Amino acid sequence: AWKGAPEVENNNGWTFKPRGRLQYDVGFTSVPAASGRVDGFGSELRRARLGVEGDIPGGFGYKMELDFAGGATEVTDAILSYQDKGLSVTVGQQNNFQGLEELTSSRFTSMMERAAFTDAFNFERRVGLALQYATGSILLQGGIFSDNYDDLSNKNWGLDGRAVILPKIGTTQLHLAGSLHYTALQELSTVRYRQRPLVHFTSDRFIDTGALDAESEIGYGLEAAAIHGPFHFASEGYWQHLTRPGALSDPTFFGGYTEIGMFLTPGDSRRYKKGVFDRAKPSSPVGNGGFGSVEVNLRYDYLDLTDAGIVGGTQNGYQLSLVWAPIDYVRFLLNYARLDYTDALHAIPGTSRDYSVDAIGARAQIDF
């Protein structure tokens, strides 16, 4: 079989497939000059991943992927799995069921970057033991996790669960889900919640709680989405409750987004699989006489990092993206965002901390 790269198989149940992705970003940010921050042109190798996945007879499997884009190599997914009908058990570094937006591959998101709350609340893969059970239009996921491999060995641990109902009503794919997350942090831990203005090639954040002494985190997520022909809708809300040591106040921060999108090219549609958005396949790809698929998406992206005496700031983001996929495994994105900040980190002297930042980004992407 060919899935971007060849999947080699033999008769005994063995498979092997290389995998990878390449994403380049370029663009501009515009920030109020009086804030003292540098803006303008930026560019970045956003992701450069290589990996492998395979099946081993008896129901076993593995996946290992590495990201070389940053200064240091980073292990992303690295799992051993066992599958028996609807039940799967997974050991290793993986996403801890944070929600639709985080669990959808960065190759298939509708904006260049995920909704603000996902990075802000430090969603990342963690080493753990996870169970998934799928039957009909129900998907149950849960696990026990320590931390990202790069932070181990430490004493952090957490429990995560997510329940999804994913009925197909006529030609409409629905998605409704809720998730619950508990993380116990080792002694003397701090957490910091913050987020960039959409594009990743800038290192400036305008919304930032600073480092907060922390004992544990509880997260609650709600998700709803639908796909109907060329149209899709998606929305999530996530509450992050922080327990701090001693007499310190315990804030609850909130982030969420609502988006709608549509394909302009006939016959094209967003796709969905196992509780996340999947690869869309242009019905008329380039090379086959077609032009590929074109998609427009609109998102409202909210993040509130101000609560219980902590003033991290609030973001009201408005984002517009245009996505051209000449063929399934090649994708170009153009993205505009206006971020309205309240109580931004960087003050404008003599006036206020309430101002706007604009960002324009473009991405070229290939995967296999």
Place this chain on the structure above:
Amino acid sequence: AWKGAPEVENNNGWTFKPRGRLQYDVGFTSVPAASGRVDGFGSELRRARLGVEGDIPGGFGYKMELDFAGGATEVTDAILSYQDKGLSVTVGQQNNFQGLEELTSSRFTSMMERAAFTDAFNFERRVGLALQYATGSILLQGGIFSDNYDDLSNKNWGLDGRAVILPKIGTTQLHLAGSLHYTALQELSTVRYRQRPLVHFTSDRFIDTGALDAESEIGYGLEAAAIHGPFHFASEGYWQHLTRPGALSDPTFFGGYTEIGMFLTPGDSRRYKKGVFDRAKPSSPVGNGGFGSVEVNLRYDYLDLTDAGIVGGTQNGYQLSLVWAPIDYVRFLLNYARLDYTDALHAIPGTSRDYSVDAIGARAQIDF
């Protein structure tokens, strides 16, 4: 051919095979509270390796493997080879014939970690030129080496040799070997010999010489092993003699182990190939109506880092492991160790430096 991953071949003598391994560890350590060291839960991505190997017509070949588990990527084996009948020449980073335990792949060891002396004496791969000659039940190995690629370019160099006799007497595989090692260190070098209490996810060492000014090292190793049906036995001793500059004393440290093991599942046996333990293949794998193989191993692990006025401490270790391999390329280990230390690094105030540490570890492993 399929060896965990596909080995692609053509008619002219070319081959190509991807390779990799994934090991996750989790467990606990228990140390005397009065020692002031942190113990309890720990977890780690122990190894995450990807690589390739291949043959080139004319007798040439190569192997390159990388480990991504640590903070920085590490090149493990990276060699060019030439083979002509029993003789092979190997250029590049490789093990310098340190002994049975070190040369046996981490995928096939009987405990989660190798015997204490291997890490303690800083066994690691080095860049060099090696020759091997195999004939009947004799194997001769030798080479000239500089240092691990990550420490180059420096002026360290060494000579290493190992001779193995590996007769098969009836159904009993025997292994007897001796090795000799000389390393000249560049000016102003120091060495440090130390070791963790079995499990790698703790960073505490209780046996440690501290940094010692050093001019050269001479190592002598003796090895004996046998496999008979479900039973195996293995034992090694290694003397590390350190020459220090000027009037400083020249200590000789010693480490060694003795282990016995047996398979509880009928028809299973440890395997041996070319002077090291090889992959065991469960006779009734999962997915084929079987349960895989189950193996019990018992080891006494000794290390003495006290000599010639240097008091690095002594370890008497008692280790028990249970290994379940549902199929050849998947392996789960459960390991208990009790380490009795004399003159341990971390003193218990008001009393002595003689105490015990307990460690429990579990590993999930997949390779291809």
Place this chain on the structure above:
Amino acid sequence: AWKGAPEVENNNGWTFKPRGRLQYDVGFTSVPAASGRVDGFGSELRRARLGVEGDIPGGFGYKMELDFAGGATEVTDAILSYQDKGLSVTVGQQNNFQGLEELTSSRFTSMMERAAFTDAFNFERRVGLALQYATGSILLQGGIFSDNYDDLSNKNWGLDGRAVILPKIGTTQLHLAGSLHYTALQELSTVRYRQRPLVHFTSDRFIDTGALDAESEIGYGLEAAAIHGPFHFASEGYWQHLTRPGALSDPTFFGGYTEIGMFLTPGDSRRYKKGVFDRAKPSSPVGNGGFGSVEVNLRYDYLDLTDAGIVGGTQNGYQLSLVWAPIDYVRFLLNYARLDYTDALHAIPGTSRDYSVDAIGARAQIDF
């Protein structure tokens, strides 16, 4: 198809091929003792690369390669491409058409290291958008670039162009080219031009401008080469003009080389493809009754880093190499260089800064 490693293809225009190279260097340098520099033995893992490349239907393609030889993993080529007849568009990190010597793969150069000016003027891959157009014996290349991925996101950007005429006159392959390069550096930038004495395993440089405040660079390159049967000739000159801020002088440095080479084994020849030297294929490889190919090369390598009041020193280098390729994908080099320096960085007390350094190096190489 097999090109060192298997190239997997399917009927729809998909291809996939792993790629890699391994280079080990060893050798000696000899420097005047009075310069206070350390010389003698050195060794190094010079390159350890792994990567993939592939075609995607519709004219798309990708290439990603990583180098693991240094302390940190480095992304080398990482591109998305589109090809339509003679025109190709490439997005991502790639060479910015610096010249014949830099663009020729390190697997196929005639000396162990490229001519002094290439490293000296900080040639490296940069992230950008490039176009190439090839028709008959004309090749046009140009692009807009930011910086190496590891230095992003910054505000550097540049424009590069190169024109090649590559007529084949009878059995003689000719190559004539010119290139032009402009790089605008972000505020408060510095550049440093310096070079090692041929071999890379030493970290001493004897020719070095030190850090220079810089606003922009303009480079001009001229290239000429020819292959006729077993003989080849190649020569390049490169002028690097530096614009410095304010009243600082604007120097123009120059480097270049001239080399001749010949194969001693009958039927062998250097090969050329698309504006660069390509893989030579021994006509009688080892394993096929032959001995492979043997090649001798002689080079004069000049670098002048002294101009406009900056005294970085001058190098007159004389280099001799012997290359043995038992088969296309395996290569051994023996290299001698004498470097005569004027105004060298490290003074010999009481005398002058004019002296010579000798270097001997050997390389073992495999690629696929």
